[in-house]
Amino acid sequence: MEDCPSLIQSNAHIYSDLPASVRSERGLPRESGLVLCSPECPSGARTAPHSWHIKTHPLEIPQKWEASPFLSGQDASVYSLIPVLGPSLTVLDLSSCVALTNRTLQAIRASLTHLSVLRLAWCKELRDWGLLGLGDPSDEPTQEPQEHLRAKLRRNLKSRSFFPQLHQELEHQALGPKDPSPQPQGSSLLMLRALRELDLTACSKLTDASLAKVLQFPELRQLSLRLLPALTDKGLVAVARGCPSLERLVLSHCSLLSNEGWSQAASSWPRLQHLNLASCGQLTEQTLDTVGQACKQLQMLDVAMCPRISMAAVRCFQAQLPQVTCVQSRFVGGADLTITL
Structure with missing residues (x-):
């Protein structure tokens, strides 16, 4: 990466371990690993035209961007590249990076805020909470069953029955349903205000819950929800x-x-x-x-x-x-x- 400084200031495409036939059609190296394509990269002639080939395993992950234990293999490689690419990057193609996680997507939103093209086709692990910028629901403490909570609250209020109306209000507030439609947070996809093209093809775990709130880009020109x-x-x-x-x-x-x-x-x-x-x-x-x-x-x-x-x-x-x-x-x-x- 050090002998290719222009890569950080130009467009880049990151390709996963695509089949050799597909790599050949796209003019990419036939070796396995990730590929960053840059039209300005002088080192590109050593592999395919206008490309920079990066092996997956030798990548050094900066200390402040250490791979999470939830990241592994290909996703850890992409995650480690994000701070290297820099905020001036405008085109990022992660198509077929099937192991890409929601945490890596959040890192992309935080560091690559000038992206105009983002392709995430076939990134099947992306979920609604990742697009919305929310925490992983699996990290939250297990909630007690509703009926158990209701019984506990009634026992606590039993000795205070001389305030029935107040007790009813407290019970309603304590046991009321959570917001079934969470709002985007600061690290949601909405941070990428410069987007002109977005590809979410085959991100099959996404639903209306995130798409309806996050896809708000007045200047977006191309969109794939196939x-x-x-x-x-x-x-x-x-x-x-x-x-x-x-x-x-x-x-x-x-x-x-x-x-x-x-x-x-x-x-x-x-x-x-x-x-x-x-x-x-x-x-x-x-x-x-x-x-x-x-x-x-x-x-x-x-x-x-x-x-x-x-x-x-x-x-x-x-x-x-x-x-x-x-x-x-x-x-x-x-x-x-x-x-x-």
């Missing part, structure tokens, strides 16, 4: 209101999204140009009509493998929006793949 099985209409509407400047949106394989969600969300995205709704099984031609009326700048639409959208609806959509130059409609209308193939 393969998020828990994303619902509520989350979609919240994302639409929080990210009104989107130009590219990928929501394929989000099976809980429906026409109702799109009827509320579409009007927030007048600048949308590329939209991917492939394999969203609940969507019908009603969503096509909604998108056609609200997204007048749309150029590309993917509704492949949407069983409730007919080919006739796709043709009608194209006729109404001639500026849409590409519509992917493979196997729409519930086509039998065994016959079509």
Whole structure:
């Protein structure tokens, strides 16, 4: 790292242990380990063009950034690189770093506040509390069962029955439900105010609980929420209101999204140009009509493998929006793949 100072001041992509065939396609070194790609790195010629290859094991972790006992292997390597990269880093690609943890994500938010591009595709261990900047729920002391707490409180108040109304209020306050929808804290993803592109593809443990509160970036241009099985209409509407400047949106394989969600969300995205709704099984031609009326700048639409959208609806959509130059409609209308193939 010492003979490549420009890496700290330029864009970087960190790739995990990808298969050799994928590494070859991307022009990356075939050896295992992490890869940082920098267009300004003079040492890049020794590996792949514009890249810096870092072995996973020899990395020295700075004392003030010692790897947590919860971090291991690949995640510890990424964690140790964060302070080295510096606050001037603008592009960080951690795609396929499947071992990336929420604590490393929190470190990224705290140190790399000037990021404009953050790709976390297939980081399957990321959870809602990590995006919200909250502590790990597993670190909290075990709570006593509600019924046990209720019985204990009643015993304590039994001898003071001459204040029944006050006792009822105290019991309600003590046993009232916790906030089911926690708010983002100071170290949440919202700290990355310069974001223009965010990829959360296949971060399958994320739900509306975090997405609805954290995805509030008025200047965000590209967003991928592909393969998020828990994303619902509520989350979609919240994302639409929080990210009104989107130009590219990928929501394929989000099976809980429906026409109702799109009827509320579409009007927030007048600048949308590329939209991917492939394999969203609940969507019908009603969503096509909604998108056609609200997204007048749309150029590309993917509704492949949407069983409730007919080919006739796709043709009608194209006729109404001639500026849409590409519509992917493979196997729409519930086509039998065994016959079509």
